[in-house]
Amino acid sequence: MTKRQDIKQKPRSEIEG
Structure with a gap:
């Protein structure tokens, strides 16, 4: 559950939401 992968x-x- 990495945020950097979600950003892409x-x-x-x-x-942000």
């Missing part, structure tokens, strides 16, 4: 797949709005 999900947009910034989803990461």
Whole structure:
């Protein structure tokens, strides 16, 4: 569950949200 991998797949709005 790494956030860096989510950043590449999900947009910034989803990461901050």
